[in-house]
Amino acid sequence: MDNGTYEVSYEVQEACKVEITILFEDDKQNMVPIRGSPYRAGFIEGQKAADNIMVGGAMERHIKKEMERLTSDLSNLKKETVTKEKDLKNVKVLLGIQDSVK
Numbered sequence: 001m002d003n004g005t006y007e008v009s010y011e012v013q014e015a016c017k018v019e020i021t022i023l024f025e026d027d028k029q030n031m032v033p034i035r036g037s038p039y040r041a042g043f044i045e046g047q048k049a050a051d052n053i054m055v056g057g058a059m060e061r062h063i064k065k066e067m068e069r070l071t072s073d074l075s076n077l078k079k080e081t082v083t084k085e086k087d088l089k090n091v092k093v094l095l096g097i098q099d100s101v102k
Contacts, residue, residue: 018040080096
């Protein structure tokens with residue numbers, strides 16, 4: 001687009017899942033993947049066109065679901081790693097805390 005960005009479009013003929021790898025030529029003339037590549041996408045019949053844009057309803061629902069999952073995971077991690085009232089001389093307790101952190 002003459003500004004350092006590219007626009008790519010892709011059309012599928014039937015519902016499917018795809019993996020998209022995007023490469024660029026680095027300063028050593030090696031073809032290397034851009035950060036985050038490969039990307040995965042799914043195409044489902046009968047979906048609203050608005051759900052196919054990055055700020056569409058599908059993305060909003062996905063972000064909300066991920067935020068709920070992360071909030072739950074962090075809450076559980078906090079509970080598992082709190083050392084107050086835990087017997088820190090007990091190796092099993094310490095290993096449990098270590099496993100939770102990992």
